[in-house]
Amino acid sequence: MPKTYAEINEKIKAGKAVVVTAEEMIDIVEEEGTTKAAERVDVVTTGTFGPMCSSGAMLNTGHPTPRMKYSRVWLNEVPAYCGLAAVDIFIGVTELPENDPRNRNHPGLFSYGGGHVIQELVAGKDVRMAAEAYGTDCYPRRELETLINIADLNQAYLLNPRNAYQNYGVAVNLSRDRDIYTYMGVVQADLGSASFCSAGQLSPLLNDPYYRTIGIGTRIFLGGGTGYVYFQGTQHNPTQARSENGVPMGGAGTIAVVGDMKQMRPEYVVGVSFYGYGVSLAVGLGIPIPILNEEIARYTAVKDEDIVAPILDYSRAYPYNEGGPLGHVSYAELKSGQIEVNGRKVPTTPLSSYVKARAIAEELKQWIQAGEFLVSEPAELLPSADSGLGFKPLKERPFNNGGVI
Amino acid sequence: MATRRIVMHFPPQLIDEPIISGLVRTFDLEFNILRASITPQQEGVMVIVLEGTEADLVAALRNAQEKGVRVEPLEKEVVCNEDKCTECGACVTICPTQALAIDLETRHVTFDADKCIACELCVPVCPPRAMEISF
Incomplete structure (x- = not known):
């Protein structure tokens, strides 16, 4: 018997909903079968914690006296975007201080950036803000230097255009003797290591591969507080090749999410540094999946063995768009600590914390069991495999002789 | 002994x-x-x-x-600042002595100080920079 969102929410409010994590659902479906599991279980919780570079914070500071229209803003020396209304600011997580040496002395350390500013704000620390303006009749102030604190901001919310990638490539390095410094961490030369970044069987979109329940308006766990899916994420690619179980065999769906930073906790919003690459923010995100029917129950029982990721050479094929994957490997193999590539044994290293992913799924489960968190029916579902939507490369159309002088 | x-x-x-x-x-x-x-x-x-x-x-x-x-x-040691460590595991392949490892059952990232040779390779590789040098 299919269930509705309203029926599940009634059970949640009455404290009678059966809520399990995506890990627990694997065993339940194995023991009881899909039909019984779909009847008995109301919600499956998922979780993921990893670097999500397309993230940032929207802040409104309120006006100083006299009033001011920011034209340039720095938070702890990290530039923020302010081409918006007077005192609205957007700070992106990969932004660096202007004086950071970057990769001038390769590999650069990238100790601090936008992601770290956001973590400090969430932790309740004071942040140094400097602003410049050209001055107008309505906004005369031209310069400002002040400490700001999240408690005093009118709004502070994460506004992340691309989070929770549904699956991702595994980075290896085929070059003979050159370690490479990437957003997948240091990938060691001559198949010295393989980096992967997904919670696999706990990951939100891998448990709802065709986006049957996740869509615009879905209430989620974001950074330790409540958030929402507001749109398909950038690069959302539902037409990626899929395994027989419907799970994409590489990077596919993404979601754009928003959430109040004032509810968040710094252990789930962590500024991170990638040696020789740059800075980012590790975000904790969890999505409850209402078990509306048997099909959804089956999807949420997906196991690491049944999710495969493509192995990509980040020394050449990936950066230069040359050639396809070296093969596919399951998350069970990746999590065993070693995979085989071109007949060689390669040690694996994750960038996504499974420990935190598990804690998020568990906490979300407790919120729902306590009746504090309801599941929401999306206003609109995300484009799925039948949408024809893909991920296109940039078609370069040079003008002015392609910039060549 | x-x-x-x-x-x-x-x-x-x-x-x-x-x-x-x-x-x-x-x-x-x-x-x-x-x-x-x-x-x-x-x-x-x-x-x-x-x-x-x-x-x-x-x-x-x-x-x-x-x-x-x-x-x-040997006074210089590498320590793991547990308040910063997110237990991702980005350090485990760079560590030459397997002092840093992932428990395959619990997925916890473990640091065995006795195996550490203070080579410091993990220090810049750790994304939240939880591996610190102490004197």
């Missing part, structure tokens, strides 16, 4: 002498060389763990010093 983690500095004139094998034989010690570097005409440096009875260790180190080897305890 006692254990000492020490740094030995060999002046250039001692580099071709079998100091370690002499100590090990004379004082009945177990040894594990963690790091060693020798440059021609310069000092040689060795980070070594010695294990033996307390009396033998004291005698062995005194003997080395008498021969001209400068001996210091």
Whole structure:
């Protein structure tokens, strides 16, 4: 018997909903079968914690006296975007201080950036803000230097255009003797290591591969507080090749999410540094999946063995768009600590914390069991495999002789 | 049995002498060389763990010093700041001694300080920069 969102929410409010994590659902479906599991279980919780570079914070500071229209803003020396209304600011997580040496002395350390500013704000620390303006009749102030604190901001919310990638490539390095410094961490030369970044069987979109329940308006766990899916994420690619179980065999769906930073906790919003690459923010995100029917129950029982990721050479094929994957490997193999590539044994290293992913799924489960968190029916579902939507490369159309002088 | 983690500095004139094998034989010690570097005409440096009875260790180190080897305890250590560590595991393949590892059952990232040779490779590789050098 299919269930509705309203029926599940009634059970949640009455404290009678059966809520399990995506890990627990694997065993339940194995023991009881899909039909019984779909009847008995109301919600499956998922979780993921990893670097999500397309993230940032929207802040409104309120006006100083006299009033001011920011034209340039720095938070702890990290530039923020302010081409918006007077005192609205957007700070992106990969932004660096202007004086950071970057990769001038390769590999650069990238100790601090936008992601770290956001973590400090969430932790309740004071942040140094400097602003410049050209001055107008309505906004005369031209310069400002002040400490700001999240408690005093009118709004502070994460506004992340691309989070929770549904699956991702595994980075290896085929070059003979050159370690490479990437957003997948240091990938060691001559198949010295393989980096992967997904919670696999706990990951939100891998448990709802065709986006049957996740869509615009879905209430989620974001950074330790409540958030929402507001749109398909950038690069959302539902037409990626899929395994027989419907799970994409590489990077596919993404979601754009928003959430109040004032509810968040710094252990789930962590500024991170990638040696020789740059800075980012590790975000904790969890999505409850209402078990509306048997099909959804089956999807949420997906196991690491049944999710495969493509192995990509980040020394050449990936950066230069040359050639396809070296093969596919399951998350069970990746999590065993070693995979085989071109007949060689390669040690694996994750960038996504499974420990935190598990804690998020568990906490979300407790919120729902306590009746504090309801599941929401999306206003609109995300484009799925039948949408024809893909991920296109940039078609370069040079003008002015392609910039060549 | 006692254990000492020490740094030995060999002046250039001692580099071709079998100091370690002499100590090990004379004082009945177990040894594990963690790091060693020798440059021609310069000092040689060795980070070594010695294990033996307390009396033998004291005698062995005194003997080395008498021969001209400068001996210091290994004071620099790498520590994991657990408040910062997110247990992602980005450090495990760079660590040459498997001091950093992932528990395959619990997925917790573990740091075994006894296996650490303070090479510091994990320090810049850790995304939240939780691996810190302490003196």
